[in-house]
Amino acid sequence: MNKVETKPVVKQSPAEQQHPEITADLFVPAPYEEKEDEAFAKPALSFWQEAMHRLFKNKGAVISLVVLVLLIVLALVGPMLNEHTYRSQNLAHSNLPAKISGLEWLGFDGKNAKGVDVYEQRGIETNYWFGTDEFGRDLWTRVWKGTQISLFIAVVAAALDLVIGVVYGGISSFYGGRVDNVMQRIIEILMGIPNLIVIILFILILEPGITSIILAMVLTGWVGMARVVRGQILQLKGQEFVLASQTLGASNARLIGKHLLPNVMGPIIVTIMFTIPTAIFFEAFLSFIGLGLQAPMASLGVLIEDGYKSMRSFAYKLLFPAVVISTIMICFNLLADGLRDALDPKMRK
């Protein structure tokens, strides 16, 4: 507190008594005017504006964001860009390497491992941009269709994690006491089980498919979110602004909706951004050990597994889905890092 007290002079100050030659009328109060340095230089930024400002300064995060948007657009539009569908087979066109006219110098030259142009050899006119698989299905279409499905699974799983985690963590921390105790013990037990094993067991029961993969991932995935939310709310609950609001008679709903949740938004968003790549990884992982989607559906994991099987003679089949999944994971991780730094400057390391 450095408030300057300006009391009007009523009595003679001790100094005046000691030095009678110094009287009060020798002093003129400095004229009060708003000093320049007290004025706001810029309009005050809201928390989110400031966070976005910090995020856009982070080159890695911005590039990742752009690449991600690009990939998402490709995933949505890609399968429609040529005449092939993800399930149409054409055995005469099987195992063709990638070929894009104009991009031959990049390796998209339609030549197989021995350097023979397979397209010329078999007299095929149409170019397959990412080549074809052993049934002659167009890999370009399948890769983007697969990206679409992988992203869909990841986003839905993350959204369900979000809802369950926020509700569970919120209730647990807000009501505290015995409720919290019981709910935390349940979480501890769930944390004790390696989640991959739960996921595998569930998929065995539910039969592989998009829904069962999502459900199995959500089954253990929400725990992380619940813990983050609980930790944050516990911290906030004791702070003055919450107490003040409570004293003013705010309802629980208002407290949660108006004061607690907005302040937890940052960590929640960061957690989601880390959940999505994890979900993509698990989906691919499950497909790779044979518990994923069934043919002719494609996800990145299924494509990687197919590609892996014929890696020795047709490396391109593994390469394209592997590059796409790695790019997605890298971008999500970088973006999440950037968001964490932007939303919580204190946590910046």
Add this chain to the structure above:
Amino acid sequence: MIITLFVIVTATFFLMQFLPGTPFTNPEKLTEKQLALLNAKYGLDQPAAVQYLRYIGNLLQGDFGYSFQYQGRTVVSMISDRIGPSALIGLQALVFGTIVGLALGIISALRHNTILDYGSVTIAVLGMSIPSFVFAALLQYIVGVKFQLLPVALWESYASTILPSLALSVTVIATVARFIRSEMLEVLGQDYVTTARAKGLRESVVIGKHVFRNALIPVVTMLGPLAVSIMTGTLVIEKIFGVPGLGEQFTLSILVLDYSVIMGITLFYSALFILVVFLVDLLYGLLDPRIDYKQGGQA
């Protein structure tokens, strides 16, 4: 700890009851009588509750039951046969990954915001992001198939452990490097480091004695999650490189619905995981005297 294990046993057991299909191959070729005999042999004719109690009773005596897939083999013997290769590549990956990760992290913290720093941060991000099986497949293709430097699959000599361990260690390297980097950077900004420098200590002493030791403590907590990621990794890595380990057996058993083996390995993994977490907690308390579990810390 024990409660968690118990819950896991119960949950897996009842989940198994819902599994579709039977563990016997070609059930349509078996006559009614043969099926009944087989069911009786493995106790599958009893109601679930009886099976459950019997299973728990056997577990307490260290008996995990018999495999359905392989005649007359106990689950315990299967696990002990298979654990060797898994443990070998797992430990190699853990040790190698931690050392490389520490080195990368320390270099990037000490040379903060230089090319070295950016380089190791890039490696760390790549390692975190690229799925281990994608990396393993690429590794196998480039090192094994293209250049034929190391054996691709087969489990013959020591050389065949190198690629699987390397593939597993990528995640470890990335995690450890990121973690130690941020810890070192934080410790470097602490007052006691400034004090140590002001006392005129040599830089090597400051880094070695003051910074590195303090930064290392939180890294110990990473061991739990790392052990899990290695366990997860072995499931696919062993499949890719044909390692006759526990993970490969697990994926195999899942495909043929060998209940008792799936349950046995699930239990084994869970117990291992719980043990690691417990040990890490203990170790953490020992390493960092500031943490006192008696003083009303979080239970």
